[in-house]
Amino acid sequence: MTLDTTQGPILDRLRLFLVESPIKMARAQGVGSVKGSVKRVLIELTTRCGITGWGEAAPWEVFTNTPESAFSTLDVYLRPVIQGHPARRLRELLAKLDRTVTGSTDAKAGVEMAVLDILGKAQGVSVADLLGGRVRDSIPLSFSIADPDFAADLARMHAMVPAGNRLFKVKTGVKPHAEDMAHLEAIRDAFGDTVDLRLDYNQALEPFRAMAVLRDVDRFRPTFIEQPVPRRHLDAMAGFAQALDTPILADESCFDATDLLEIVRRQAADAISVKLMKCGGMLAAQRMMAIADTAGLPGYGGTLWEGGIALAAGTQMIAATPGISLGCEFYMPHHVLTEDVLEARIPNENGAVVVPTGPGLGISVTEASLRNGAKVLAES
Numbered sequence: 001m002t003l004d005t006t007q008g009p010i011l012d013r014l015r016l017f018l019v020e021s022p023i024k025m026a027r028a029q030g031v032g033s034v035k036g037s038v039k040r041v042l043i044e045l046t047t048r049c050g051i052t053g054w055g056e057a058a059p060w061e062v063f064t065n066t067p068e069s070a071f072s073t074l075d076v077y078l079r080p081v082i083q084g085h086p087a088r089r090l091r092e093l094l095a096k097l098d099r100t101v102t103g104s105t106d107a108k109a110g111v112e113m114a115v116l117d118i119l120g121k122a123q124g125v126s127v128a129d130l131l132g133g134r135v136r137d138s139i140p141l142s143f144s145i146a147d148p149d150f151a152a153d154l155a156r157m158h159a160m161v162p163a164g165n166r167l168f169k170v171k172t173g174v175k176p177h178a179e180d181m182a183h184l185e186a187i188r189d190a191f192g193d194t195v196d197l198r199l200d201y202n203q204a205l206e207p208f209r210a211m212a213v214l215r216d217v218d219r220f221r222p223t224f225i226e227q228p229v230p231r232r233h234l235d236a237m238a239g240f241a242q243a244l245d246t247p248i249l250a251d252e253s254c255f256d257a258t259d260l261l262e263i264v265r266r267q268a269a270d271a272i273s274v275k276l277m278k279c280g281g282m283l284a285a286q287r288m289m290a291i292a293d294t295a296g297l298p299g300y301g302g303t304l305w306e307g308g309i310a311l312a313a314g315t316q317m318i319a320a321t322p323g324i325s326l327g328c329e330f331y332m333p334h335h336v337l338t339e340d341v342l343e344a345r346i347p348n349e350n351g352a353v354v355v356p357t358g359p360g361l362g363i364s365v366t367e368a369s370l371r372n373g374a375k376v377l378a379e380s
Contacts, residue, residue: 008088009047009122011115014079017042018071019374021307022338027146029171029202038305039067039377041074041107042341042370045114047087053117054365056310057110057277063252063304064277070107075380077101082111087118094281105280112281113313113361120360127313127361131282131320138352139301139318140327142167142198143335150183154190164350167196167327169226173204177213184220200226203252207236214244223326224249224271237268247271251302255279257288264295273302274324276310282317293323301328307374308333308342312361315346319355328353341365341373
């Protein structure tokens with residue numbers, strides 16, 4: 001292959017796949033539930049000189065968007081903007097995408113992944129190198145306790161803890177408070193302080209009674225309590241952050257840098273969840289963390305229902321972003337999806353995700369692994 005030394009690789013062929021993957025277990029949380037399968041959009045972007053990059057848009061209808069809408073947005077509106085654009089002019093491309101379609105952060109994050117994958121392959125370096133270089137080679141993995149069958153999740157913990165997993169985030173507020181308390185008691189009884197326990201209400205509580213509930217769970221010494229009330233109630237979040245010993249982490253209240261500035265102004269959280277599908281990509285995530293670092297708020301690597309491509313991008317971003325120090329919940333490909341489109345899944349070792357070291361995202365997707373690893377519902 002040859003490159004134009006003045007412009008570098010030019011984006012050319014765009015293929016889109018709306019895929020569906022079965023999952024091993026139901027997942028229930030305050031903002032919504034999934035069972036049976038999850039859908040997402042895979043992006044294959046190839047340059048005129050033959051370099052292929054992969055991206056993934058993984059919306060969730062109660063959070064950002066629908067997979068069908070992301071597929072249509074990419075196919076109809078963003079395709080003409082992407083094709084023919086120089087890959088090296090990524091920020092310019094992202095600005096054009098913003099002017100073309102409002103929102104659609106998941107679709108734009110997927111395009112950015114594919115372009116950075118191309119740039120890394122063209123230069124023989126990882127995406128983490130493109131984003132400033134690594135500060136870590138592995139990321140502690142947080143597994144979410146979200147199965148409606150708590151006994152099944154407790155059994156998973158008994159298998160995962162001896163394998164080195166320490167971070168567990170319990171989805172609370174879906175079941176009655178007394179049941180949540182019993183589950184937290186059971187976890188502490190079984191594992192004591194050997195596990196790093198976090199709680200996530202996913203907006204399930206109303207501000208009127210939330211403080212009493214949170215004071216109850218405070219005694220289990222969680223590392224943080226995530227998004228206890230609906231995203232608009234920042235004054236209530238600020239009250240929790242001031243009154244409780246446990247730090248408050250903002251997720252649904254913190255989609256982008258504008259949200260984060262308001263959180264900092266109101267002192268409405270002690271930490272933030274950074275999700276590529278929320279904020280629109282890796283560069284946007286790093287911009288957010290520049291603000292969070294200045295304000296002294298650590299970050300946590302959150303997810304929706306991504307597969308291996310998007311989670312590879314997340315690991316690359318966190319590897320190059322010092323402030324995201326609270327671990328990541330990139331457990332879907334190993335623990336929830338029954339199959340994935342990567343030729344080889346990203347390794348998990350001793351309770352941590354190992355950041356790929358190969359060029360670009362450090363992953364490989366082939367036509368065979370794509371067709372065998374997911375049900376293709378539509379392609380364009």
